[in-house]
Amino acid sequence: MQFFSCTVFFLFAAISSASAAHHRQPVTIRCSKSDTDDVADDFLQGIKKANHGGELWLKKGETYVIGKKLDLSFLDDISVRLDGEIKFTDDVEYWQANNFFYSFQNTITFWVWGGKDIKIHGSGTLNGNGQRWYNEFAGSEILDPDNTFLRPVLFLTDNATNVEVSGIHFLNSPCWNNFFVRTKNIKFDGVRFDATSNNASALPKNTDGFDSYNVDGLTVLNTEVNVGDDCFSPKPNTTNIHVENLWCNGTHGVSMGSIGQYPGVLDYISNAYIKNVTLLNGQNGARLKAWAGPNVGYGYISNITYEDIHIENTDNPIVLDQCYFDLNATTCAANPSKVNITDINFINVNGTSSGAEGKVVVDLTCSPGATCEGIHLENIDLTSPAGSPPEIVCSNINGDIGVRCTNGTDSPP
Ligand SMILES: *[C@@H]1O[C@H](CO)[C@@H](O)[C@H](O)[C@H]1NC(C)=O
Ligand SMILES: *[C@@H]1O[C@H](CO)[C@@H](O)[C@H](O)[C@H]1NC(C)=O
Ligand SMILES: *[C@@H]1O[C@H](CO)[C@@H](O)[C@H](O)[C@H]1NC(C)=O
Numbered sequence: 001m002q003f004f005s006c007t008v009f010f011l012f013a014a015i016s017s018a019s020a021a022h023h024r025q026p027v028t029i030r031c032s033k034s035d036t037d038d039v040a041d042d043f044l045q046g047i048k049k050a051n052h053g054g055e056l057w058l059k060k061g062e063t064y065v066i067g068k069k070l071d072l073s074f075l076d077d078i079s080v081r082l083d084g085e086i087k088f089t090d091d092v093e094y095w096q097a098n099n100f101f102y103s104f105q106n107t108i109t110f111w112v113w114g115g116k117d118i119k120i121h122g123s124g125t126l127n128g129n130g131q132r133w134y135n136e137f138a139g140s141e142i143l144d145p146d147n148t149f150l151r152p153v154l155f156l157t158d159n160a161t162n163v164e165v166s167g168i169h170f171l172n173s174p175c176w177n178n179f180f181v182r183t184k185n186i187k188f189d190g191v192r193f194d195a196t197s198n199n200a201s202a203l204p205k206n207t208d209g210f211d212s213y214n215v216d217g218l219t220v221l222n223t224e225v226n227v228g229d230d231c232f233s234p235k236p237n238t239t240n241i242h243v244e245n246l247w248c249n250g251t252h253g254v255s256m257g258s259i260g261q262y263p264g265v266l267d268y269i270s271n272a273y274i275k276n277v278t279l280l281n282g283q284n285g286a287r288l289k290a291w292a293g294p295n296v297g298y299g300y301i302s303n304i305t306y307e308d309i310h311i312e313n314t315d316n317p318i319v320l321d322q323c324y325f326d327l328n329a330t331t332c333a334a335n336p337s338k339v340n341i342t343d344i345n346f347i348n349v350n351g352t353s354s355g356a357e358g359k360v361v362v363d364l365t366c367s368p369g370a371t372c373e374g375i376h377l378e379n380i381d382l383t384s385p386a387g388s389p390p391e392i393v394c395s396n397i398n399g400d401i402g403v404r405c406t407n408g409t410d411s412p413p
């Protein structure tokens with residue numbers, strides 16, 4: 001067991017809650033004395049006290065262990081100042097039996113944040129304590145319909161309006177770092193994400209930076225994401241997206257999607273402006289991804305602009321993947337994607353691929369089942385270590401894309 005130097009200030013703790021609109025009186029709670037000293041009940045009390053205009057303050061140098069699921073769906077004007085560390089227990093058996101479940105990709109979470117005017121700020125850490133989850137998930141696949149080893153999302157909002165998260169560090173989430181559901185106006189500023197494993201045969205998987213579902217108004221500014229899956233990837237029905245000054249390392253890219261997974265369901269992503277992003281050492285840079293296959297949905301991705309994007313050592317710097325997830329060419333051709341891709345701009349994109357796809361640096365192969373039009377590339381300066389000239393592949397796209405491209409139907413990469 002790990003012990004913490006928790007300063008016990010019982011006498012002064014939790015004596016004040018606030019009503020003043022201007023000055024938020026800090027509410028404090030006891031900290032954990034060891035990594036099994038669960039303060040979930042104290043945390044919930046602190047949140048209730050700080051609700052309606054106050055602030056819960058989690059102090060620097062202290063750890064607050066959460067070992068019980070928390071329903072925080074009742075919030076209305078609250079601030080949480082996280083300068084210390086919130087650390088979830090890694091009691092896999094407990095969390096797999098006690099969580100909040102979302103049927104979209106069988107997602108579970110430790111806690112749900114909902115309501116309105118929710119602010120989380122500070123210099124502290126939200127620690128998902130993911131190592132045991134990574135070890136025990138190793139070899140499984142999240143999108144395998146038979147997978148039963150579910151892992152919690154580190155931060156989840158549902159039915160929330162006006163949420164702001166700034167300054168804090170997300171560490172070792174067991175699964176996605178964030179999932180925003182039925183949420184309106186959520187903004188992240190100055191946040192850092194890391195997911196790393198000390199076990200080479202159990203890497204952190206599916207530790208996406210940002211996922212969303214039925215969200216309008218998603219802003220991410222000045223953020224760094226160092227994880228092993230998507231850096232930023234809005235999912236079905238996300239609109240009005242603004243990303244600026246984002247740094248991604250070792251990720252699967254800034255992806256629109258995946259969408260179009262569930263049969264009979266219409267999904268869309270529209271109105272996104274993605275500016276000044278650096279993507280290093282990844283699988284993808286700017287990616288659009290939609291499902292195909294015998295039993296999937298339909299929809300559209302439209303009005304998306306990527307501008308000022310710098311990419312290094314990345315397998316697919318710009319890619320449209322409409323054969324998600326993991327379909328071979330035969331199955332994909334027999335059951336093409338029904339997700340349309342329209343009005344997409346890639347402007348000022350420079351850097352290098354990894355060479356994994358040979359000379360191909362851009363692959364825009366549109367599904368024969370979909371309409372792809374209004375695709376515009378401008379000022380693209382991407383090279384491949386596999387040789388020059390670098391190749392831009394296009395296929396089944398209506399209209400001119402703004403740059404010379406090779407017809408993928410004639411010469412597959
Ligand atoms: C969403 O939250 C509002 C209060 O913010 C509440 O009145 C409403 O019942 C909630 N809706 C659902 C579906 O939970
Ligand atoms: C590392 O992960 C592998 C794969 O799950 C597991 O068999 C092994 O026990 C883990 N090592 C440690 C030290 O936990
Ligand atoms: C672009 O984003 C990086 C962080 O990735 C930041 O350091 C830089 O200042 C930004 N550039 C501009 C022009 O804002």
Ligand SMILES: *[C@@H]1O[C@H](CO)[C@@H](O)[C@H](O)[C@H]1NC(C)=O
Nearest residue numbers: 226248249250251280281282
């Ligand atoms: C970037 O990711 C690579 C692995 O992909 C890692 O070795 C390196 O330390 C990371 N860099 C930073 C600054 O986090």
Ligand SMILES: *[C@@H]1O[C@H](CO)[C@@H](O)[C@H](O)[C@H]1NC(C)=O
Nearest residue numbers: 213214236237265266267268
């Ligand atoms: C997306 O919105 C459409 C139109 O409102 C709706 O039919 C569909 O069910 C929504 N998709 C999801 C995944 O909620």
Ligand SMILES: *[C@@H]1O[C@H](CO)[C@@H](O)[C@H](O)[C@H]1NC(C)=O
Nearest residue numbers: 240241270271272273303305
């Ligand atoms: C396209 O998206 C941008 C945000 O990036 C928005 O300002 C603009 O109004 C959208 N255009 C249309 C036609 O909806």
Ligand SMILES: *[C@@H]1O[C@H](CO)[C@@H](O)[C@H](O)[C@H]1NC(C)=O
Nearest residue numbers: 266298299300338340370371
């Ligand atoms: C995709 O485009 C086709 C042809 O323009 C159109 O008939 C279809 O309704 C579109 N699908 C969606 C989901 O918008």
Ligand SMILES: *[C@@H]1O[C@H](CO)[C@@H](O)[C@H](O)[C@H]1NC(C)=O
Nearest residue numbers: 276307308309310348350351
């Ligand atoms: C590459 O793109 C970045 C980000 O847009 C920009 O700051 C840089 O000047 C560009 N480099 C070149 C050589 O064009």
Ligand SMILES: *[C@@H]1O[C@H](CO)[C@@H](O)[C@H](O)[C@H]1NC(C)=O
Nearest residue numbers: 293326327328329330331332
């Ligand atoms: C493609 O995948 C399908 C379904 O998994 C499989 O039946 C088929 O044999 C595969 N074809 C090739 C060429 O790999």
Ligand SMILES: *[C@@H]1O[C@H](CO)[C@@H](O)[C@H](O)[C@H]1NC(C)=O
Nearest residue numbers: 394395396397407408409410
């Ligand atoms: C690409 O090749 C296909 C098949 O040969 C052809 O039908 C299509 O017109 C070509 N497209 C362009 C833009 O040349």
